[in-house]
Amino acid sequence: MVKKTRVVFLHRKGLSGAGSKIMRCDQLSALCSYYLGDEFEFTVVTLRPMRSTEAFRQVCSNLQDCIVIMLKGTWALFGDNRMLELRRYARAVCVDYVDSNVRTNFARHAQVHVAASKAGAAMLEELVVYQGAGECAGRVMHLTHHADPRLSDVRCTFADVVQVGYLGHPANAFLTDRLRQEVHVLSYENDREIGDVFEGLRGFNMHYAVRALPRRKEVLGVFKPFTKGFTAAVLGANVLTTRHTTDAVHYLGEDYPFLLDRTDEDSVLTALDRARYLYGTSAWDEATERMRHVRQESSPERIAQEMREILSDFT
Template sequence: MRRLVFLYAERFREAGSTVMRGFQLADIAREHLPRRRVSVRPLGSTARNSDVFLTKGAVNMATPEQLDLLVRSGNRLLFDPVDELPPWTTARFADVLVASSHTAFEHYSRAFPATRVALVDHHVDPRLPTSPAPPSRFRAGYFGERVNAVLTPRIEERVDVVAIDTSRHDDAWLSGLGRYSFHYAVRQQRALDHFKPFLKGFTAAHCGAPVLIQRDQEEAVRWLGADYPYLLDDTNEETILSALARAESEFGGPRWLRALSVMEGIRARTSPERIASELAAAIA
């Protein structure tokens, strides 16, 4: 059985993509793929006759010379650009191009027809509570970088903003997740956004909370379904405020319970066991 080596770029060691798709995914592999020897190493380390999983930082930082040496050492290379466009080195060096979302999987399959593409959905942070107790009242929270969300002073009167800096390791925000029964995920679209996995939705699902997001987010709708109760048709402030008020009035009611049922299904589909099975298929 070949060793599974996760490579990260030292410059991005503290970045969320390195922590989650490097160190944490390696832990998931160790627990659920016990026949695999798993290690995490910085880019530039020696690896031979292994399956080498390059995290986003490593994919972007690796030079052609480094990649060529890895290939000549008998390794199979898996590139994981997560939410970015794959670099030009992909077609030449990647044995497997890993997609962390369904929209990325479809785009990569069209853009790199000669490269095998494999779906490994994004996992949630394993430090989340495993059996969250649902809050007894409506309370909405946004967890992430402020620049990624549609926020106004009036929206922030209804939604607590828990700011996260994904460029460095920060887990302080995790302890407060259990206080929120509703997760705000209305995205501010930016030019650098490409194929965002539905991680905010996965996090909400593992917390036992519905999520609010706009309908034009294709990846989210694929997971939630077009008839999910809390999809926005636009991101105008009044539309968002009305949706928040409606969700609060429906707390515990039939539409709320239907949304929770959808989230429970997402939780099952993003369990560590399910993620490990997708990783196993990618490296098979």
């Protein structure tokens, strides 16, 4: 029997309950095990602070000959020098930035820089050129951010009118008092409890994905994956979002009818009226067909293939 290559999703203890850890470690590990389990053994490991050289050596020993994929922020527990030393033990050291600031969190000694968005990948390519030059420079790979696998059997039901729902933390959405009358917010306590409201998504044929306006000037380097778009696509719903939402135009196209140019109450209300007007027409159906393409682009099979491409240079 051929020995499987070990792949370790490594995250720091403080991220244990975070949605990014649940999806990009626990769920991604399970997804990859299902599709790539004949060749690789996937596990999730929690990294605690290494307060001594002995503790660091033990971590290195435990990761001997593994392909390590560190979740955002985890590499900072090592620092530059220890990242270089870890590379002498591990088969490969990768960093998955997900939605963190790739500028301020760039791990110059990672062998693979994993981006969850196309825009993030482009920024990482620039950083590799300007900060990662030399023999330690890594390569950039895109790994699509999947929709929650618990939604795989959930579909929005037929409705006579447009029903708009928002899944996420209300503070992250642009929601005025007037818009709260138009958009139903599915409430949950924390990221671990989000599955409790998934059944409620059946009632919405349009997902609201308009982010709240930043309280301060946005720092260039943060690229949120298009997860809300992928979620809507899995359920067979359309999505209402903005043109500047990361990757939205890439996946939906410039002419997708429910892309906002501005984030203000009047613009959103006008877009909702437009959705109601187009509902049941060929334009709505064309938008739905575009979402089917998004579903294919973010399918588990596609993501597993992207993961295989990341791992292939180290097997």
